Amino acid sequence: MKVSHKLLFVLCLAVALGYIFNLSKKLHLSVWGQKPQIETEPTLIVLNVTQSTPEIRTEPTRIVLQKGASTPESEADIALTVGRIVGSEYDKQGFLQKLDVKLPVELEYKYGNLTEGVCKPGYAAAMMTAIYPKFMKPAPMFLDRNFKRLAKVSKFLPPFGFKTQERIIDIILTITKNYGLSPHLDSLPCKRCIIVGNGGILANKSMGSRIDAYDVVVRLNEAPVTGFSRDVGTKTTMRITYPEGAMQKPDRYETDSLFVFSAFKPLDFKWFKHMVFNEKLRGTEGFWKPVARHVPREPTEMRILNPYFIQEAAFQFIGLPLNNGLMGKGNIPTLGTVAITMALHNCDEVAVAGFGYDMTKPYLPLHYYEKVKMSAIKESWTHNISKEKEFLHKLVKAKVITDLTNGI
Numbered sequence: 001m002k003v004s005h006k007l008l009f010v011l012c013l014a015v016a017l018g019y020i021f022n023l024s025k026k027l028h029l030s031v032w033g034q035k036p037q038i039e040t041e042p043t044l045i046v047l048n049v050t051q052s053t054p055e056i057r058t059e060p061t062r063i064v065l066q067k068g069a070s071t072p073e074s075e076a077d078i079a080l081t082v083g084r085i086v087g088s089e090y091d092k093q094g095f096l097q098k099l100d101v102k103l104p105v106e107l108e109y110k111y112g113n114l115t116e117g118v119c120k121p122g123y124a125a126a127m128m129t130a131i132y133p134k135f136m137k138p139a140p141m142f143l144d145r146n147f148k149r150l151a152k153v154s155k156f157l158p159p160f161g162f163k164t165q166e167r168i169i170d171i172i173l174t175i176t177k178n179y180g181l182s183p184h185l186d187s188l189p190c191k192r193c194i195i196v197g198n199g200g201i202l203a204n205k206s207m208g209s210r211i212d213a214y215d216v217v218v219r220l221n222e223a224p225v226t227g228f229s230r231d232v233g234t235k236t237t238m239r240i241t242y243p244e245g246a247m248q249k250p251d252r253y254e255t256d257s258l259f260v261f262s263a264f265k266p267l268d269f270k271w272f273k274h275m276v277f278n279e280k281l282r283g284t285e286g287f288w289k290p291v292a293r294h295v296p297r298e299p300t301e302m303r304i305l306n307p308y309f310i311q312e313a314a315f316q317f318i319g320l321p322l323n324n325g326l327m328g329k330g331n332i333p334t335l336g337t338v339a340i341t342m343a344l345h346n347c348d349e350v351a352v353a354g355f356g357y358d359m360t361k362p363y364l365p366l367h368y369y370e371k372v373k374m375s376a377i378k379e380s381w382t383h384n385i386s387k388e389k390e391f392l393h394k395l396v397k398a399k400v401i402t403d404l405t406n407g408i
C-alpha cells in the first residue's frame, strides 16, 4: 500500500514536472516567435551584407551588441537577429530609407491608362505599402455597432482605444444610426480626399476652388469657412473635433457636414453623449479649456472616429513613446495627422493643405483665421511636433500624399 502510494506520488510529480518543462519550452518559443515581424525576407538581408552600403557601415557596434545580448539558439535565430539590424533598408519605424519608390508594374499600367487628373483607385494605399510594407488598409473610418470586434483598439484606454467606454458608445451608436460617410460618397469607386489644416500658410493662397474639387473635404476643430472661402473653400464633408476644439457658437456650424467626434480622454465620451442627446451640460471640470455646450447637428449626422488612427499614428507611424498604452508626455499625435492616417485607410487619393509652419517667418499667422503670430507657438507637452513632421515629410516625399501648400 505505502509503496504504491509513493510510486503514484513520484509519477504525479514526474508528469507535473514534464508538463512545466514543456510549457516553459513553449513559452520560450512563443517569445522568440513574436519578436521578428519586419524581417520576413532573409534573402534581401544577405544581399545587403555583400553590398556594404554606407548605412550598414555605420552600425557595426549595434550588430555585435545585439548578437551577444540575445544569445540566439539556432541558425535561423541568428539570421533573424542579424536581419533586424542589417535590414537598415528600413528606418526604425519600418519606412523605407530611400523614398523614391516606384509602383508595381501592373499599377503603373493601370494608372498610366487613366486620363490625366482622373482619380486613381487605390493609389494612396499602394504608395504607402511601397514605402511601409506593414501597412494594412482595412480600418473603418467610424465606429459602428460591431466596434467591439476591433481587436487593436479594444484593449487600449482613450485616446488609443475605447476600453472602459463600451457601454456609453453602445448608447450613442444606437441613436446615431449611421456609420458611414453618405450613400453617395460610400458608393464612389474612387474617392479623393483633402485634409485642410488650420495653418497660416493657407492665408492668401486662393486655394478655395482647388479644395472644393475634392470628393471629401475634412476640416478640423473650429477652423472657419465663412469669410475665408477664397482661401479654404466652402465644402465641408466632415469636421473632426474633440470637446475643447469644437465651435462654441452654434451658428458657425455648416448645415450639411458630419460632426465627427475624436476622443482624447474618457471624459470626452460623456461630453459627446450629451451633445448627441442634446442634454444640458452640467459643470465642465476636467476639460483644459471651455467646451461647446450644444452641437447643432442631428444624431444621424454625428460619428465617432475610429481611435485606431490615433494609436497607429502615435506608435507605428511617428514612433512616439508607448508609455504602457497611456497618454503621456509627448505621445499624442495632432488631430491633423490623425485625420491623414484615417484618409490613408479610407481614400484612394489623399491631399493636404494648410499643414506645417515656416519657422523662418515668425511674423506670419499661426492659424489662417487668427491674428496670433507663429512666434507665439509654445513647446507642447502632449505633442511632438518635430517627430510628427518627420513622418509627414516621408509621406510627401514618397508622393503618398500631395501637399497643396508645400508646408510639410
Ligand SMILES: *[C@@H]1O[C@H](CO)[C@@H](O)[C@H](O)[C@H]1NC(C)=O
Binding pocket: 108, 109, 110, 111, 112, 113
Ligand atoms: C495601358 O495598358 C496596357 C496593358 O493593359 C499597356 O500595355 C500600356 O502600356 C498601358 N499604357 C500606359 C500609358 O501605361
Ligand SMILES: *[C@@H]1O[C@H](CO)[C@@H](O)[C@H](O)[C@H]1NC(C)=O
Binding pocket: 200, 203, 204, 364, 365
Ligand atoms: C493677406 O492679405 C490681407 C489683405 O491683403 C493682408 O492684410 C494680410 O496680412 C495677408 N496675410 C498674409 C499671411 O499674408
Ligand SMILES: *[C@@H]1O[C@H](CO)[C@@H](O)[C@H](O)[C@H]1NC(C)=O
Binding pocket: 329, 330, 331, 380, 381, 383, 384, 387
Ligand atoms: C520628441 O522626440 C524627440 C526624439 O525622440 C525627443 O528627444 C524629444 O524630447 C521629444 N519631445 C517631446 C516634447 O516629447
